[in-house]
Amino acid sequence: xxxVQQQFMTAxxxxxxxxxxxxPLWRGGVLSPVTLAYxxxxxxxxxxxxxxxxxxxxxxxxxxxxxxSTEYPKGGWxxxxxxxxxxxxxxxxxVICSNVLGGCQGSTGPASxxxxxxxxxxxxxxxxxxxxxxxxQRELLSSLGIRRLAAVAGGSIGGMQALEWxxxxxxxxxxxxxxxxxxxxGPQAIAFNSIGRDAIRLDPAWKDxxxxxxxxxxxxxxxxxxxxxxxxxxxxxxxxxxxxxxxxRPTTTSPLGEKFDVEGYLEYQGRSLVRRFDAxxxxxxxxAMDLYDVAEGWESEEEALARVKARTLHVGISTDxxxxxxDVRALAEKLRAAGSDARYAQIESVHGHDAFLKEWDVxxxxxxxxxxxxxxxxxxxxxxxxxxxTRPA
Amino acid sequence: xxxVQQQFMTAxxxxxxxxxxxxPLWRGGVLSPVTLAYxxxxxxxxxxxxxxxxxxxxxxxxxxxxxxSTEYPKGGWxxxxxxxxxxxxxxxxxVICSNVLGGCQGSTGPASxxxxxxxxxxxxxxxxxxxxxxxxQRELLSSLGIRRLAAVAGGSIGGMQALEWxxxxxxxxxxxxxxxxxxxxGPQAIAFNSIGRDAIRLDPAWKDxxxxxxxxxxxxxxxxxxxxxxxxxxxxxxxxxxxxxxxxRPTTTSPLGEKFDVEGYLEYQGRSLVRRFDAxxxxxxxxAMDLYDVAEGWESEEEALARVKARTLHVGISTDxxxxxxDVRALAEKLRAAGSDARYAQIESVHGHDAFLKEWDVxxxxxxxxxxxxxxxxxxxxxxxxxxxTRPA
Numbered sequence: 060x061x062x063v064q065q066q067f068m069t070a071x072x073x074x075x076x077x078x079x080x081x082x083p084l085w086r087g088g089v090l091s092p093v094t095l096a097y098x099x100x101x102x103x104x105x106x107x108x109x110x111x112x113x114x115x116x117x118x119x120x121x122x123x124x125x126x127x128s129t130e131y132p133k134g135g136w137x138x139x140x141x142x143x144x145x146x147x148x149x150x151x152x153x154v155i156c157s158n159v160l161g162g163c164q165g166s167t168g169p170a171s172x173x174x175x176x177x178x179x180x181x182x183x184x185x186x187x188x189x190x191x192x193x194x195x196q197r198e199l200l201s202s203l204g205i206r207r208l209a210a211v212a213g214g215s216i217g218g219m220q221a222l223e224w225x226x227x228x229x230x231x232x233x234x235x236x237x238x239x240x241x242x243x244x245g246p247q248a249i250a251f252n253s254i255g256r257d258a259i260r261l262d263p264a265w266k267d268x269x270x271x272x273x274x275x276x277x278x279x280x281x282x283x284x285x286x287x288x289x290x291x292x293x294x295x296x297x298x299x300x301x302x303x304x305x306x307x308r309p310t311t312t313s314p315l316g317e318k319f320d321v322e323g324y325l326e327y328q329g330r331s332l333v334r335r336f337d338a339x340x341x342x343x344x345x346x347a348m349d350l351y352d353v354a355e356g357w358e359s360e361e362e363a364l365a366r367v368k369a370r371t372l373h374v375g376i377s378t379d380x381x382x383x384x385x386d387v388r389a390l391a392e393k394l395r396a397a398g399s400d401a402r403y404a405q406i407e408s409v410h411g412h413d414a415f416l417k418e419w420d421v422x423x424x425x426x427x428x429x430x431x432x433x434x435x436x437x438x439x440x441x442x443x444x445x446x447x448x449t450r451p452a
Numbered sequence: 453x454x455x456v457q458q459q460f461m462t463a464x465x466x467x468x469x470x471x472x473x474x475x476p477l478w479r480g481g482v483l484s485p486v487t488l489a490y491x492x493x494x495x496x497x498x499x500x501x502x503x504x505x506x507x508x509x510x511x512x513x514x515x516x517x518x519x520x521s522t523e524y525p526k527g528g529w530x531x532x533x534x535x536x537x538x539x540x541x542x543x544x545x546x547v548i549c550s551n552v553l554g555g556c557q558g559s560t561g562p563a564s565x566x567x568x569x570x571x572x573x574x575x576x577x578x579x580x581x582x583x584x585x586x587x588x589q590r591e592l593l594s595s596l597g598i599r600r601l602a603a604v605a606g607g608s609i610g611g612m613q614a615l616e617w618x619x620x621x622x623x624x625x626x627x628x629x630x631x632x633x634x635x636x637x638g639p640q641a642i643a644f645n646s647i648g649r650d651a652i653r654l655d656p657a658w659k660d661x662x663x664x665x666x667x668x669x670x671x672x673x674x675x676x677x678x679x680x681x682x683x684x685x686x687x688x689x690x691x692x693x694x695x696x697x698x699x700x701r702p703t704t705t706s707p708l709g710e711k712f713d714v715e716g717y718l719e720y721q722g723r724s725l726v727r728r729f730d731a732x733x734x735x736x737x738x739x740a741m742d743l744y745d746v747a748e749g750w751e752s753e754e755e756a757l758a759r760v761k762a763r764t765l766h767v768g769i770s771t772d773x774x775x776x777x778x779d780v781r782a783l784a785e786k787l788r789a790a791g792s793d794a795r796y797a798q799i800e801s802v803h804g805h806d807a808f809l810k811e812w813d814v815x816x817x818x819x820x821x822x823x824x825x826x827x828x829x830x831x832x833x834x835x836x837x838x839x840x841x842t843r844p845a
Contacts, residue, residue, distance in 0.1 A: 086709070182707035246690040246714040250682045253715045254675060256708075261671045263656050268707065278654045282647060286679070289643045294776065297639040303745065314575035314661065315649075315739045316479070321639040322646045346708045352696065380773075383687065 073098055073121055073165055078198045082160075085190040085356075092174070095199045096165020097121050097157035100141055101149030103205075110205050111152045112196065113137060114213030114220045116416075117287070117344055118336055120164035123156040130335075139419040146426035152209065159220075160195040161187040161343045169339035170272065181339055182268030189216065189351040193223045197231070207231055210430065214238035214415035215382065216348045222390075225369040226353055232369040236426060238415035239379050241386040242353035242360070242393075248381050251290050252345040255283030259338045268339055280338040281329025283345075288328045293378035293411030297321060364393055370400040372429045376414040377407045402429075466491055466514055466558055471591045475553075478583040478749075485567070488592045489558020490514050490550035493534055494542030496598075503598050504545045505589065506530060507606030507613045509809075510680070510737055511729055513557035516549040523728075532812040539819035545602065552613075553588040554580040554736045562732035563665065574732055575661030582609065582744040586616045590624070600624055603823065607631035607808035608775065609741045615764075615783075619746055622761040629819060631767045631808035634779040635746035635753070635786075641774050644683050645738040648676030652731045661732055673731040674722025676738075681721045686771035686804035690714060757786055763793040765822045769807040770800045795822075 073096050081091030098121045103110065113123050115136060124141035127134040140146045147154050158166040161184070169184040176183075200208075211221040211232055218240020225235045259265055262279030270276065289297075306323035354360035373391040375384030384405055394401035406421050408414035415422060466489050474484030491514045496503065506516050508529060517534035520527040533539045540547050551559040554577070562577040569576075593601075604614040604625055611633020618628045652658055655672030663669065682690075699716035747753040766784040768777030777798055787794035799814050801807035808815060 186709050243696065245687060246694040246696065246712065247682060247685075247687050249696070249712050250678070250690070250714050250718060253712070253718065254678050254682070257675055257678070258651060258654065261651065261654055261675060282650055282654060285643070285647050285650070289640060289647070292640075294638060294640050294773070297643070301639040303636065303639065303642070315735060316579050319639065319642050319646070319742065321643050325643060325646065342708060349712065380687070 072125070075165060076199055076202060078195065079202065080198070082191065082195055082198065084185055085188040085194075086186050088185045090160075090167065090185060090187075090191075093160065093167045093195055093198075094165070094171075095157045095160070095167070095195055096162075097155055097199065098123070098125060099153065099155045100124055101151070101153040103153040107205055108207060108209060109152050110200070110208050111147055111154045111210045111212065112200070112208050112224075113141070113147070113154060113156045114196075114211065114217030115156060115159065116213070116215040116217050117348065118284075118332060118341070119217070120162065121156045121158045122164075124154070136416060140422060140426060146423040146430075147212070155200070155203075155205075157196055157199055159192045159344065161192070161340060161347060163337035163340040164335075166195075168337065169268070169343055170337045179272065181270075182342075184339065184343060186346065186350075187343055188347050189219050189223050190227065190356070192347070193220050193227060196220070196224075197228060208233065210234040210236060212236035212238075212426070213240070215240055215412065216344070216351075218382075219348070219351050222353055222371075223351075225367045225371060226363050227366075229366045229368040234430070235369050235371045236374070236429060237371065237387070237390075238374045238422075239376050239382045239387065239412050240373075241382050241390050242364075243351060244348060244382070245386075248290070249349045251286055251381075252349055255286045256342050256345060258282035258286070259342060262338075265338065268342075270338075275333075275338045277333045280333050280336065280341060281326075283338075283341055284329045284332040284336075285325040288325060290381045291411055291413040293380065293409055295378055295409040296411055299409060300324075360393070361397060364397040364399070367394060367397070367399045367401075371402070372425075373401060373403045374415070374425060375403065375405045376410070376412060377405060378409055379412045379414070381412040465518070468558060469592055469595060471588065472595065473591070475584065475588055475591065477578055478581040478587075479579050481578045483553075483560065483578060483580075483584075486553065486560045486588055486591075487558070487564075488550045488553070488560070488588060489555075490548060490592065491516070491518060492546065492548045493517055494544070494546040496546040500598055501600065501602060502544060502546050503593070503601050504540050504547045504603045504605065505593070505601050505617075506534070506540070506547060506549045507589075507604065507610035508549060508552065509606070509608040509610050510741065511677075511725060511734070512610070513555065514549045514551045515557075517547070529809060533815060533819065539816040539823075540605070548593070548596075548598075550589055550592055552585045552737065554585070554733060554740060556730035556733040557728075559588075561730065562661070562736055563730045572665065574663075575735075577732065577736060579739065579743075580736055581740050582612050582616050583620065583749070585740070586613050586620060589613070589617075590621060601626065603627040603629060605629035605631075605819070606633070608633055608805065609737070609744070611775075612741070612744050615746055616744075618760045618762040618764060619756050620759075622759045625762040627823070628762050628764045629767070629822060630764065630780070630783075631815075632769050632772050632775045632780065632805050633766075634775050634783050635757075636744060637741060637775070638779075641683070642742045644679055644774075645742050648679045649735050649738060651675035651679070652735060655731075658731065661735075663731075668726075668731045670726045673726050673729065673734060674719070676731075676734055677722045677725040677729075678718040681718060683774045684804055684806040686773065686802055688771055688802040689804055692802060693717075753786070754790060757790040757792070760787060760790070760792045760794075764795070765818075766794060766796045767808070767818060768796065768798045769803070769805060770798055771802055772805045772807070774805040 123137045124135035173180045218237035259279035262276030265276035301321040304320040306318045357363040375387035391401045391403035470487045516530045517528035566573045611630035652672035655669030658669035694714040697713040699711045750756040768780035784796035
């Protein structure tokens with residue numbers, strides 16, 4: 060096992076690991092084989108006690124850091140937060156990020172070959188849940204000899220996974236950092252996910268999910284992405300960035316005349332995702348987001364939350380309407396009521412939900428303050444929004 | 453002319469009027485012939501001084517009132533507000549509502565036959581604007597012998613038309629009542645409209661806008677409607693109405709398992725619109741909403757607003773995120789700064805933008821208070837949200 064660990068200590072490129080056993084699924088059935096793609100940064104300590112698992116959002120992947128490349132022209136999705144001297148300091152922590160189960164960037168998902176048929180699963184892929192994603196992550200870590208996490212951290216559905224980690228495996232995690240994430244989403248967010256899925260299915264190239272690789276429903280997936288992109292931003296940020304300016308870049312032609320800048324931007328974002336993402340994965344992952352409810356499988360939400368032993372930081376974003384800050388705060392309050400050391404902090408940002416992928420200064424000070432000082436002081440955070448600190452006995 | 457008026461005095465069904473002259477369009481070109489469908493309630497006074505023009509929202513039509521029927525199982529869209537003793541009291545007012553130019557419920561629009569080709573215009577229909585809609589309405593009223601309006605009233609794009617009425621024709625209107633409407637929409641609202649249009653165009657049945665009547669892009673139009681329906685509601689109202697309940701009504705099958713109630717609801721709403729609305733009209737009317745800017749054609753916004761002579765009431769809705777109440781209030785404040793008797797009132801409602809089609813009690817008291825008392829007192833309105841009353845000299 061030690062040799063396996065060594066193999067990854069300095070790796071910065073994507074690695075693949077196939078779980079040794081079939082994975083029983085939360086909603087029934089078993090998936091086998093299950094491969095997870097992952098990347099690591101930093102060095103695993105001899106005691107294996109410096110591991111930070113970072114968890115990507117809906118269309119993210121294992122490349123949380125590691126620099127830019129042709130595939131990742133902008134570098135990793137948390138690039139400014141992971142590295143020597145950064146918030147997740149790789150001189151100190153061994154940081155690992157895996158592509159989720161159901162994804163399409165190396166991990167087993169609908170585009171993977173179904174061993175029973177020799178063709179891609181497509182919509183024969185089973186429904187996967189946040190619970191399954193987390194279980195697969197834990198199996199991966201076990202295979203790497205890692206039994207305990209110094210921290211789990213993620214935003215959006217990544218934050219939901221962080222929550223599931225500390226509820227399901229309370230003895231395995233010291234701290235959890237959740238950004239723009241709550242214990243379940245509401246009907247408005249479900250509605251937008253559902254409409255995005257309908258857009259994919261409306262595209263005749265979807266072919267009931269049985270499209271050939273590379274010939275998927277690009278128009279439908281682009282449309283789903285455009286809906287998503289609006290929900291990740293805010294009224295304010297869109298006014299600041301686009302206003303009512305007309306598009307300067309060329310856009311697709313329309314009988315309705317010139318387009319607004321925001322329309323050209325959305326088209327660009329739609330085209331960009333299509334180049335790197337599988338439409339069926341989008342169906343399954345948004346569905347996993349809809350389905351997640353921390354209480355599922357427990358007697359009650361209280362029972363679920365009372366299991367948590369890790370200290371947790373819940374970061375709401377002032378203009379987030381996909382995971383409204385009041386919902387993020389409410390989760391922190393419920394955890395405190397259940398006896399946890401849960402803290403709430405709020406990032407004041409115009410960027411909406413996306414702030415956890417944009418506000419690097421406050422993200423850095425927040426994470427560093429929490430990991431180093433337990434949250435007392437938390438530089439850069441609106442002090443008024445913080446809950447009073449009362450540590451559990 | 454008097455005879456023509458008589459003809460409509462007691463009519464409650466849809467009437468058609470073809471304008472005597474071709475209609476020059478705001479963005480260039482001329483449209484001819486132009487027919488508007490309209491309905492009226494009440495009796496025109498001998499002095500023609502009791503006319504209220506009500507203006508429908510995006511997918512509305514001339515049937516603002518007049519009771520239920522097979523075509524209108526729920527009656528008119530402002531049914532509880534129009535009638536004897538109601539807010540728009542037909543014992544006193546002569547109320548008229550016409551389907552907008554570009555619409556598909558009797559007025560000339562993309563589904564109308566292009567006299568040059570003998571086939572429906574489709575996407576050869578010219579771009580129409582709020583300015584064109586209002587000009588066509590004025591031509592219709594002139595044909596009916598009506599030169600002056602006691603009031604114009606509308607919500608959403610109907611409220612934008614009311615604003616355009618008092619800016620463009622300041623001597624023709626005594627009072628304007630705008631609900632959930634501002635002088636232009638922002639990039640987030642444009643984005644949702646644009647994505648809805650993309651959904652229509654993604655549907656292969658759209659056929660570049662040249663589909664046969666009755667064979668249009670039902671899937672794409674339904675999707676556009678579903679997006680719209682989310683923007684007309686609020687986080688709160690969707691939590692209250694749907695929560696995370698599973699659908700009890702049958703929905704379309706999905707490989708992703710059972711659906712949430714909100715998904716079934718949206719499917720139902722999509723299917724409902726498709727039965728009564730033309731997809732190309734949806735393209736043109738949402739575009740008109742995007743394009744409207746009260747300042748267009750004037751030196752400045754200030755010049756435009758300084759033209760207004762009518763007293764105006766601007767009603768914001770506390771949970772409206774399509775036309776946020778702060779935008780509605782800002783317009784009232786700008787009009788006051790320009791010397792108008794403009795007032796702001798806010799409806800506290802969970803219903804989001806749709807509140808002007810749902811909150812009948814407060815709508816009734818608001819409209820009645822404003823028409824009868826000039827707004828002093830305005831029963832049912834959050835007093836704090838009202839601007840101080842200072843009448844222009």
